[in-house]
Amino acid sequence: MTGRNEGRQTAAAVASPGPRTQPGVAAGGIAQASAVRLPSTLRVGLSRGVVELKQFFRQKDAVVFTFAFPAFIALMLGLIFDEPVHGIADVRISQVFVAGMIAYGIVSTAFISMGVGIAVDREDGTLKRLRGTPVPAGAYFIGKIVLVGVSTVAGIVLLLAVGVVLFDLKLPTDPARWLTLGWLLALSVVSCTLLGIAASALARSARSAPAVLNLPAIALQFVSGIFVHNDALPDGMITVASFFPVKWMGQGFRSVFLPDSMMVQEAAGSWEPGRTALVLGAWCVAGLVLCLLTFRWVERDSR
Amino acid sequence: MxxxxxxxxxxxxxxxxxxxxxxxxxxxxxxxxxxxxxxxxxxxxxxxxxxxxxxxxxxxxxxxxxxxxxxxxxxxxxxxxxxxxxxxxxxxxxxxxxxxxxxxxxxxxxxxxxxxxxxxxxxxxxxxxxxxxxxxxxxxxxxxxxxxxxxxxxxxxxxxxxxxxxxxxxxxxxxxxxxxxxxxxxxxxxxxxxxxxxxxxxxxxxxxxxxxxxxxxxRATATATVTWRDGTGEHREQTSDPVALVARLTARADLSVSDLRVHSPSLEDVYLELIGERG
Missing domain, CATH: 3.40.50.300 (P-loop containing nucleotide triphosphate hydrolases)
Known part of the structure; x- marks a missing residue:
């Protein structure tokens, strides 16, 4: 009995993968392959960038909180802690805060504004509308990159202006330091942007997104020595911070804007540019992978 | 196409x-x-x-x-x-x-x-x-x-x-x-x-x-409701041919017909009927 049943099942299994009906039966073939060319991804992307910037800078609260906030915090901390760094006469603590605060500026304009921005776009219908037009996904991301690029550079300029005007921060004259600033900015912005896109998937709604993203971001500012001086941090916190990008960004920016005599104040007693590049590079890769795994065009539960 | x-x-x-x-x-x-x-x-x-x-x-x-x-x-x-x-x-x-x-x-x-x-x-x-x-x-x-x-x-x-x-x-x-x-x-x-x-x-x-x-x-073939009033009171009749009924009524000289109305089902009537939301 059993044997015969098994035999029947096998026969059925062999028979079933026959000719499958194609889900989409093209009724009319490709009608009217339009002779007119679609606008290029780059062109649409740059036009999206303009629109993103307009929308961002017209929202006063967004401008204040993501863009001017780091400069504001640097101002506050700088006014409170303005004495010379212990044992190093030519550097003031305010200058250390301003240099490190660039890391927070990038986290704010790249990670937070990207993560919140995408959650908002998903909820208010921006992404859905774009999906119904011939806009390629690449153009949407070019638009976001333009937004992040412009707001990050503007935010850093504002921050450095505060540092130079109020706290006597010296801009570097050595081209090697500007070169460091260049790669550091690139790696920081790319990793934070990618992580922001990935983190947008964590937010259940546009309303909850700022809370979901700000919590880890602010926590990292503290343990990474951006909001507090390195000296004050327990060893455990420094160890935890070493796994995340913010510590390395802060250390990197201090290496650009502070004299080499400040090296001894870092956890390792040196600027560690190689390790910084390595960690940030690894976060870029991790961010990209997370993005590809988690990015959704539409809200949860709606497909 | x-x-x-x-x-x-x-x-x-x-x-x-x-x-x-x-x-x-x-x-x-x-x-x-x-x-x-x-x-x-x-x-x-x-x-x-x-x-x-x-x-x-x-x-x-x-x-x-x-x-x-x-x-x-x-x-x-x-x-x-x-x-x-x-x-x-x-x-x-x-x-x-x-x-x-x-x-x-x-x-x-x-x-x-x-x-x-x-x-x-x-x-x-x-x-x-x-x-x-x-x-x-x-x-x-x-x-x-x-x-x-x-x-x-x-x-x-x-x-x-x-x-x-x-x-x-x-x-x-x-x-x-x-x-x-x-x-x-x-x-x-x-x-x-x-x-x-x-x-x-x-x-x-x-x-x-x-x-x-x-x-x-x-809707096109559904029955219509014809209502009217005459000397004997109010009347209401369902018919599939309202035109014939109206012609018959107006032809009768012994009655003074008033308030004559022909009501064919509106799209709304048909719709509510279809989705079963009418008692």
Whole structure:
């Protein structure tokens, strides 16, 4: 009995993968392959960038909180802690805060504004509308990159202006330091942007997104020595911070804007540019992978 | 030529069946309305046809391609008016329409589209500041800016005042005259009657009736109710031939007939009958 049943099942299994009906039966073939060319991804992307910037800078609260906030915090901390760094006469603590605060500026304009921005776009219908037009996904991301690029550079300029005007921060004259600033900015912005896109998937709604993203971001500012001086941090916190990008960004920016005599104040007693590049590079890769795994065009539960 | 064809379309969400085997054919130049109560499966159906949603089963062809896999060039031939969107709040009407025009290979003139949609006076206003009806007209403007061959309208006039609705209908008729194929969902029966050449009633994920506004659900052949008053009191009679009954009444010289009324079932009567919401 059993044997015969098994035999029947096998026969059925062999028979079933026959000719499958194609889900989409093209009724009319490709009608009217339009002779007119679609606008290029780059062109649409740059036009999206303009629109993103307009929308961002017209929202006063967004401008204040993501863009001017780091400069504001640097101002506050700088006014409170303005004495010379212990044992190093030519550097003031305010200058250390301003240099490190660039890391927070990038986290704010790249990670937070990207993560919140995408959650908002998903909820208010921006992404859905774009999906119904011939806009390629690449153009949407070019638009976001333009937004992040412009707001990050503007935010850093504002921050450095505060540092130079109020706290006597010296801009570097050595081209090697500007070169460091260049790669550091690139790696920081790319990793934070990618992580922001990935983190947008964590937010259940546009309303909850700022809370979901700000919590880890602010926590990292503290343990990474951006909001507090390195000296004050327990060893455990420094160890935890070493796994995340913010510590390395802060250390990197201090290496650009502070004299080499400040090296001894870092956890390792040196600027560690190689390790910084390595960690940030690894976060870029991790961010990209997370993005590809988690990015959704539409809200949860709606497909 | 067939623009939309769907056979045995199916979709469920976590075991909840939303679309339960829908067949649909819409020819080029038609205005087709999908009518049905909330939750009947109208939006799921239209979103599958738009390429916004995956289907669980069935064969679909829209403008000759499968919406599940079609690319940019196909999307350039569609216009989609979403049911709810609150995007671009900080942009002005003109900026938004111009911006979207840049997505398409052969767009309409943005200023013309703004004017046609009755937004000329609001062209410089931020979208945030518009009323609900004006906001919907922006959605329509964005739906037609790319000169679509096929336009999807998902409950386009929800929240319109009566005058805005009439203006909107005139706009849709103009688009239809230009040869745009239009698929709209609505739960306003007067809207379906005013715009659609053909319509289908959806209930619980199935099409339960299909036809023209005049014939759907046996409306053309349904019995009419004739009421009148004469010397002996009020009368009411059901008949399949109201003309003959009226002729008979008026021919009788012995009665002075007044308050003569012929009531044939409205689209609403037929519709309510169909979806089973009448006692």
């Amino acid at each position: 067939t623009v939309i064809s769907a056979r045995d379309l199916r979709k469920s969400y976590r075991g909840q069946v939303a679309v339960d085997g829908i067949d649909l054919t819409v020819a080029r130049g038609e205005v087709f309305a999908l009518l049905g109560p909330n939750g009947a499966g109208k939006t799921s159906t239209i979103e599958i046809l738009e390429g916004h949603r995956r289907r669980d089963g069935g064969a679909v062809s829209v403008l000759g391609e499968d919406p599940g896999t079609a690319g940019r060039r196909w999307r350039a031939r569609l216009g989609i008016v979403l049911q709810t969107a609150t995007d671009a709040a900080e942009l002005t009407v003109r900026e938004t329409v111009r911006h979207l025009a840049g997505y398409y290979p052969d767009p309409r003139d943005p200023d013309e589209v703004v004017a046609v949609c009755g937004l000329a006076e609001k062209a410089g206003a931020r979208i945030r500041s518009l009323s609900g009806g004006q906001r919907r007209r922006v959605d329509v403007a964005l739906g037609i800016i790319g000169r679509p061959e096929l336009l999807f309208l998902d409950e386009p006039t929800t929240g319109f005042d009566p005058e805005a609705r009439r203006e909107f209908w005139a706009l849709i008729r103009r688009l239809a005259e230009e040869g745009t194929t239009i698929l709209l969902t609505t739960h306003y029966l007067d809207e379906a009657e005013a715009l659609a050449g053909r319509l289908a009633v959806i209930s619980r994920g199935r099409i339960i009736a299909e036809g023209t506004p005049q014939t759907i659900g046996g």
